[in-house]
Amino acid sequence: MTLGLEVATPAKAGRPRPAPVVMHLISSLRIGGAERMLISLLSAARATPGARYVVCIMNDEIDGRMLAELEACGWPCHRLGRREGHGHPGYLVQLAGLVRRYGVDVVHAHNEGSRKWAMLLRLARPGLQVVYTLHCQGLAQQYGAVARWLYRAAVGATVAISPATAEEGAQIGAPRLTQIPNGVDLSRFRGVGRPREASGPLRILQVGRFARDKGQDILIRAVALCRAAGLETTCVIAGVAVRPDDPWLEHLHGLMRELGVEAAVRIVQDRLDVEALLAEADVSVLPSRAEGFGLALVEAMAAGVPVVAARVGGPAKLIDDGVNGLLVPSDDPAALAAALMRLAGDGSLRRSLAAGGLAAAECYDIARAASAHALLYADLAG
Incomplete structure (x- = not known):
């Protein structure tokens, strides 16, 4: 159904002006x-x-x-x-x-x-x-x-x-x-997250377009560091490429081969069902080099999934470090890996950050x- 539009006419005296x-x-x-x-x-x-x-x-x-x-x-x-x-x-x-x-x-x-x-x-x-x-x-x-x-x-x-x-x-x-x-439509994400105890592989998710500014390479390097330290992880990087032969996407696949994490990191394209991705995640990560807002973080918060983000732009204001998420320095795979390992070993922290995120999401x-x-x-x- 298409909502009807009428041509605007001058409001008569005593009547409210119609919306523009x-x-x-x-x-x-x-x-x-x-x-x-x-x-x-x-x-x-x-x-x-x-x-x-x-x-x-x-x-x-x-x-x-x-x-x-x-x-x-x-x-x-x-x-x-x-x-x-x-x-x-x-x-x-x-x-x-x-x-x-x-x-x-x-x-x-x-x-x-x-x-x-x-x-x-x-x-x-x-x-x-x-x-x-x-x-x-x-x-x-x-x-x-x-x-x-x-x-x-x-x-x-x-x-x-x-x-x-x-x-x-x-x-x-x-x-x-x-x-x-x-x-975001909070009702769309409410109840999606499924908090787990700190056991089994840490399930990591990043959602965002494929671009250097989004820092997918930083996350791949952090996953490699986590695995080198003995932490079992799985990682899904979901996004949209500008074109099928996107150079950045090719770079990410090459980096995964170089670091030996092809079995641990999965790149998926053109997914609209963000809720389904969040339902299978223990943590949502946004390691951007530049970020105006961080909509993916709000979606994760609304779903009750703990978040970790780089301290840049919008996320630096959106996240109260240690309360509704964790902030790490930008372009620092080691710092991101340390935050992920901290979450992996602390179920209580994951639950408290998820609760803080749910409360913060109400403002959005x-x-x-x-x-x-x-x-x-x-x-x-x-």
Whole structure:
């Protein structure tokens, strides 16, 4: 069922102004954090009174399972079928047509590629408001003076998903900077974790796209160190490769052969059933070199699975070391191995961290994020 949208009309005296029509714009719909967050947000928004949303996917890179989840949210969904890297002005014409058709007041760009198209729309239609979600770090180093000026001229509000990305936004002078943490559907993960006593192989899980920043190589080296120290482990690294012959994925397989851990580490691709993976894990690890938020950590916490993460970006603020997880130095396989061995030998610690994680996860209910976004849209649209 598609939720109906009516063209906005001026509110009569004494009547509340209708909620603004918001177009959610994203470059592609591959399996990833920004895409997953968009679907969760749109699903939760069905409970937002008066919400009026429409979705547009720019590129032709679409995972069928993700699309099915997105369409199940019930909002009108449009696909432009653009090939990545093509900047034909016809796509801008199509976007402008959707804006007119639905009477769009606000365009919310959910990643860097879609932000550029949203900014072009804003320059073409000055009354349109643009919201951009800042998911990652590093933009301050990429943006020169002209890029920053254009950003401030075209983007009406910036959503930072963590204190780390809020700092990034402040560095580029992002207008109307608002911190709204990512959220998860807590009911989806509640009761998934199955705490065990400290016996048998330690079952390690990492979930995230395959990229050097995610530190999968650090985890593989840590597993090798654990096994060299006599700790029996199994490890599942689940993620998404940019392409089948992804060089980073090939590097990881080569590293596993080099360290002799091919039997202990299993790489799986394109899994959407994160709950099933967490159900078979004793610990969830995020050894990132850079991380804007750490959605995989919140999912693990909500499932009651203890977490270990590198002390970078979002995870450094998300985790209270020793209370709801363990933090280790970034890019340090030995420190990660030490944390894993500590957890393997201490069932009490695993249980206490799991309990702390469950409590912390309550702050990241997707319903809160959906409500906060709705308030931002209304405020921005005036």
